[in-house]
Amino acid sequence: MTPPAATTDATPVVAAADRFRSDSFPLIFERSSPGRRAARPPVTDGDDMATLLGEEHLREAPPRLPEVAELDLVRHYTQLAHRQFSIDGNVYPLGSCTMKYNPKLHEDVAERFLDLHPYQDEEGAQGILELLFEVQRDLAQITGMDDVSLQPAAGAHGELAGILMIRAYHMANGEGELRRVVICPDGAHGTNPATAAMAGYEVVEVPTGPDGEVDVDAFRAALGPHVAAVMLTNPNTLGIFETRILEISRLAHEVGAQLYYDGANLNAIVGRARPGDMGFDVVHLNLHKTFTTPHGGGGPGTGPVGVKAHLAPFLPVPRIVRSGAGYTIEGERAHSIGRLRSFYGNVGNLVRAWAYIRRLGxxxxxxxxxxxxxxxxxxxxxxxxxxxxxxxxxxxxxxxxxxxxxxxxxxxxxxxxxxxxxxxxxxxxxxxxxxxxxxxxxxxxxxxxxxxxxxxxxxxxxxxxxxxxxxxxxxxxxxxxxxxxxxxxxxxxxxxxxxx
Ligand SMILES: Cc1ncc(COP(=O)(O)O)c(C=O)c1O
Structure with a gap:
């Protein structure tokens, strides 16, 4: 669709009589009129921007922002919001994406932590540190892992963290050069092979068998000492439980490969089966899929990653750890893959997930x-x-x-x-x-x-x-x-x- 030609001068592109029609929806730029403002910076009498900010910080030309009054701005975005399809509005059954409802109570709980600043000293932030520690612990228990990092900002980001930890593990064992392949089933979510490729691995695909499960014979044939990791989700992307998962994990471990669990489908098994018990070494969780946090690819997303003990030294930093009777932030770890994002993860979402787990038990x-x-x-x-x-x-x-x-x-x-x-x-x-x-x-x-x-x-x-x-x-x-x-x-x- 070609958007209508736009203008920033006072000539409206949308005819006046059409302005309120629901099928004519001007861009915010087309609502613009020179000199209109929704808010003005607090300039005191006699001061101008140059005095306030310093000459060197002024732009050469004003930004080409739409100039609208507050009411026009509010109406514009309210009308846009009404055009959005959302889980709050109607049923939204996206396979794999898991558009489950985000209970409003969790928003309320998360809001209570809004005033905290990431630079707040630890002593004054013991409450949130305890909560984050509990999320780490609960997610480890739920997935059957030994330790969890809350750092990654999306499922795909958690995948990257997991594969980087696997790479670090093989390198620490002197097998970094040898193991250059990651196996993914042909039904894998695109982020799995993309993650492996980003971490420098060659991706080998194994086919789905006639029953919708991984073809174990083809899988066995693809295995060898050159395999660094196998990325799977269970149930798989067809919604079918891999009934031979224990055999798959045994075969993978026999050749020294690590088993990666894409946790996108955890809501199918949560509370009943654990990836750790199936033999997985690493798992990422999409908190928006299983733990009702708001959706958001890479934005307000959260993709904690859990590991078995042998991979724990490589977890990203910082981490929340117990210290005496309280909690502290561990900023460094000798073998850590390092930082993946700023501060301590997407704290607002972690609070929502905490509330959900606490409410349900x-x-x-x-x-x-x-x-x-x-x-x-x-x-x-x-x-x-x-x-x-x-x-x-x-x-x-x-x-x-x-x-x-x-x-x-x-x-x-x-x-x-x-x-x-x-x-x-x-x-x-x-x-x-x-x-x-x-x-x-x-x-x-x-x-x-x-x-x-x-x-x-x-x-x-x-x-x-x-x-x-x-x-x-x-x-x-x-x-x-x-x-x-x-x-x-x-x-x-x-x-x-x-x-x-
Ligand atoms: C199976 C699977 N793996 C990984 C991802 C990536 O997760 P995210 O969108 O949180 O990055 C998705 C997303 O829908 C998925 O369905």
Whole structure:
């Protein structure tokens, strides 16, 4: 979509009469009018910016920011927010991404720590240090690991930390040069091979077998003394539990490889099974997936990483450790892979995760995985009844992969769903399933919502059978309809063009 030509002068691009129409949505620059301000810096009488800031800090030309009054600004972003699809607004069953509800109580708890400053002295920050220590300890217990770092800022960041620790471990054992391969299944999330490649490894892919699990014969054949690590998630990205995980971990360890657990799917097993007990040496967790913190790729994300004792010396710093009757920040560690981000991790999210774990306890956490699996299996059957094919149709865990009937495209179904006010599932992932629709309702959706979702999917196929053309026009009720996806990918419009 080409945005309308923009201007920063007083001439509005949007005709006055169209300004309030919900289908005309000007850019903030198009609301701009010279001299308007939402806020003014506190300049006291007689002072100007040069006096306040110092001549050397002044810009040569003013920034080209939109100039709007506070009310226009508020309306602009409020209207934008209303156009957002969010878990607070409606069902959002993205497979793998796990869009589960973020309870508001956790926001309240997190807000109580807003006044703390990262440079606050330890003595005055014992409360938050204790809380962070408890999160480290709880996550270690939940995953069956010996130690945890809260540093990484996203799942993918946790992966990087984990693989760097594995690399450091092999180097410390004099095997850094020998072990140059990381094995990933062909259904792996893209961040797994990307992480391995970023850490300097060659990636070897192993295929999925006809039962949806890792093909163990192919896996065995790929193993050898050159393998540094095996990255897996269990249940895997098809939502299927790897029933031969103990054999896989034995085989990997027999050749000296380390087993990495991508914790994206932990909500399927939390409270019932632990990666550490399956033989994994490292695990990252996406706190937004299992522990209800807000989503955010790399932004407000949090991806703690846990390790078995032999990898603990390599954990990132800083870490929260016990010191006498209190807690202290360990800033250095002899063999640490170092710092991954500023300060102590994404503390606001860690507080939210702490609140969740404390509220649920072990009994509640078990119920999380029970409901995640129950909901997904219920929806799997309902989608089958609605006319979709289920890839690897067997009892699954927290998510499953479906396909539309032959002749119907997943993308079209996904677009049509928007007209019903529901968010599509993850589409075209994992790559091992043609026209994949990966559905993860999560544990937080009700039976009525699951029924309604299945009904939408059924109705889309019924309408398509009667009028095959309509689906290619959908969505027609959203602020933006079908966009030219190829053009958007090849020639994205990523910046505002000023008219002068
Ligand atoms: C299986 C899997 N691994 C890793 C990631 C990466 O996590 P993040 O988005 O927190 O970086 C995801 C994200 O959806 C995922 O689904």
């Amino acid at each position: 072990l009994v509640g956490l078990k119920r999380v995985s029970t409901m995640a699996v129950l909901n997904a299996n219920y929806l799997r059957v309902r989608m089958r009844e609605a006319g979709y094919t289920i890839a690897f149709d067997r009892v699954n865990m927290h998510e499953f992969v479906a396909q539309p009937p032959a002749g119907t495209k997943t993308l079209d179904v996904a677009k049509a769903m928007l007209d019903y006010g529901v968010h599509p599932m993850t589409v075209y992932f994992p790559l091992v399933v043609r026209e994949a629709m990966m559905v993860e309702p999560t544990e937080t959706e009700s039976l009525e919502t699951l029924d309604a979702y299945a009904a939408v999917l059924g109705e889309i196929l019924e309408r398509t059978a009667k009028d095959p053309e309509w689906i290619s026009r959908a969505p027609t009720t959203t602020p933006v309809g079908r966009v030219d996806e190829v053009r958007a990918a090849r020639k994205p419009v990523l910046r505002h063009e000023f008219s002068d």
